[in-house]
Amino acid sequence: MVMRISRPMKRAGTKNEQFKKRVPTALLPLLRGKKLSIYLPETTAPDSATYMVTVTLGDMITFSLGAPVSRLAKVRHAAALGHVEAFLDAAQRGPEDLSHMDITSLLGEIHKALLAQYEADPPARHKIVVDDGVEEWSELSEWQDMITDAEEGIRTLTPQGRAAAVARVSRIVDLDAFLSARALVLSEKSYRDLVEGLPATLRRVAETLAQRSHGNYATDPYAAQYPQWKAKTTAARRSTDEYVKTFDDLFDRWKAADKRAASTISTWRGYLARFTKFVGHDDPHRVERADALRWKDALIAEGLKKISTTYLAALNTLYRFGLRDSETTGINRNPFEGVKAPQKAVAGTRRLPFTRPEVALILSAARKETLAHLRWIPWLQAQTGSRVAEIAQLWAADSFPWVSVRSLVARAFS
Template identity: 30%
Template sequence: MTTATIRRDSSYRQYRKRVPADVLSRVKGRSYLLTLPAFGAAPESVVEVKIRPTISFSLRVRDPAAAKMRTGAVSAELERIFEAIRTGPIDLNRQQMVALSGKVYDLIVRQFEKDPGEPEDWEAWKGFTWAAIEGRVTNPPSISWRNFMTERHSALGHFGVDSGPELLDTIARSPPGDNTASLELRFGLLTSMVLGREGLEITEKSRLELLRWIGDAALDAGVAMKKASQGDYTPDPKAARFPPFQSSTLPESVSLTDLFDRWKAENKPAASTITTWRGIIGDFRKHLKYDDAARITDHDIVAWKDTRVAAGRSAKTINDSDLACLRAIFRFGVINKIITRNPTEGIKVRVKKEAGKGRLPYTNDEVARLLACAEMETLPYLRYVPLLLATTGSRVQDIVQLWSENVTEEDGVPVLRITPAPDGASLKTVGSERVIPMHPAVLASGFVEFARSMKGPLFYGGRPRRNVRKDGEGRHPSKGTSNRVSKWVRELPGFQDKRKDPNHAMRHWLKSAAAKAGVLDSVANYIQGHTDSSVAGHYRHFDDMKSLAAELAKIPIPTVKT
């Protein structure tokens, strides 16, 4: 059970999670560092947790949305740690150890390069690090994620001096010894942190060797930060020595493109989704400047997300399109054991709802004027698509891809069969596929007679067109029809309100009109192709066309008053 609660003595949200008994029996009392992702004004932070029957700590945010995001991210990280504990310890090779030590180097530099303090701070810090590596001090202070540089006072207590050449001379006079304990004391928490992020549980032999490599990396980072404290930000050539981490259970490398193609082959998404998502993947690769899915970290995702925000992309688009794409691809990779973790977990743009910016439905007057204009058109897609949208509340793509055989009868009732088109056009959801009766206004418009006179697609050509590529990509021709309808609506007098989508505002209107007419929400949802996710919804079926037609006929279609 995982919850985000509020304690009586704190306004911050609290995280609570019971630790599974099998995990508790193996590592009770061991400490781990968990990352709390940045959210809005709350910066990224790290929390130390000790494995107990119930883990609890502050999420360091008050906002419920931020708490929910951090709860999800921390839960995912803990599950990786628990799974590694259950799997049992593994041995690391040399390359993996150096790669993991590089993550510690990056952590230290990223934490302090903007404000590195004074050179004397780093002299004390480096002194303790060197002394721990060589076993010259038995109880060095642990490198903390809270602050790495407040060690001058400790150095004074340990060695009698706090900085400068005298400190190094004093440490050098202490004989080297067994560094097993000092390495763990100095670097143990950071080691557990990088192992937890990668979901690794390693043998004692590998851990001791990894501690040595992390000590060397921490010493290099201290040297680089001392230079930065003196105003020298020359790139550190030693930073290039760290390879990307690669799990021994994974292939040498898997590209984002390959991962996407494997996801596509298994999930068989719509052609439009493939085209859109391939563009998102391309933009992300361009930002990364490499194409190795296993190397990508949560920091890479955040950095790319920030570039999308800076480019003016809306929060909804970033969350529902950009991040949704990467999240699905990486989740597929984790489930299929192609990569070890999903770096997108818990990352999103905060959506702040502002007055005056939400979507609006058409008014009755706008619907009447729009349909009156459509009635005067001769092009079938302009004459009939707006009317079908108004009387079904469908997504525009459901309508523009109709074929003549989709207009038929069932139980003597004229109906529309909303199905995937024979030439490759798909529907958005499973609930989009349905059979719905035609409204009396449609029957009176001549649409049925028009459909019977056609063969193949009704609104994007007089014969079947198959210009979707064999690989499933490419824009379906019906998409061009929906764009032309939108353009036509926008050019009508009085239809320039950007809060009213040219086609989708009709979908919003019908939902309200159905409620006013006394049509049950479940019936309106079915007609519009809205998926009912409730338990009852899975048992509800609409197969009585006469009753459904009677319900639909209750909804009055506005007309222009003369």
């Protein structure tokens, strides 16, 4: 079982959060030195564009999340963790044998990815001056040379020759990074088959890009020849089954992780029930900031007090918990972040302190009481400045920093 890191890490010398995870010792001989590529979201939007981070594997997988402490850093960390765990799970299962159709569809993925990267602005042809005059040069001609060299390496039918072939075309496509980005660890046979099919695929890409460079953007004649790649179900996808589905699910996870008094749990569950009824659904993932703001306004309209420290604080705490453990809860934003209900107290409505005569009256009345709680609590409050709830839950064996409860009782009734 792969261990999780629940949150981004700090690194000295930078404000950006870091992703850091140890590679299991048993996998180091297989993975050390290989490249791992991960696609991270550029924003927190569900349909955000992505960018690729590539790292060389060693004892630790470490890279920058490209953002300081923020929701974006947490979202990127969750995306990275899901992919890293899927990749490590694939490595733990062992190298995978793919069918001929799977290999062909993977080559199609390479074809499609390279066209998407280059066809909008294909490698152009340039005129360069040499000793004998002017010659035409294109990066695509460099590609052709690399592909030819790769074919020669593959014809040796040796692992060394295939490794040299992969290295030669790495400027066009980094095969290890391509496979790791899809959480694939191939068997020796499948890797060999993929490498042997690579030059022909790259020649097709170069041919299509050459047409694009001359303004021909007709349908790519090779795209339909590749079967659709069907990714295997990975741990990253299976983990979505663990995500919270309802508000009660989120609340129960928070309750188990963050021990609170029974009164707080009961009260907050009531706040949550009111909000669920207000938004009209039971899905915490669908809540937007606009929903939080509308609820705040509705509570103010009801004339309720201390909204920020009660209703809003409860929901804010639940979402902050969900965001903190986003890898397992699936919560990737906190719609209650920064939502407050400033409510100034009306002049003359605050509680006033007791006057000395009022204090004397209360304590005198307490001395006459025969029930223990009515007799002792007011005097212990006067001795300590504590609230009723704080005194009422004390035991005789409890003590304040400076004196025991028994001593206070003795002093109060001496």
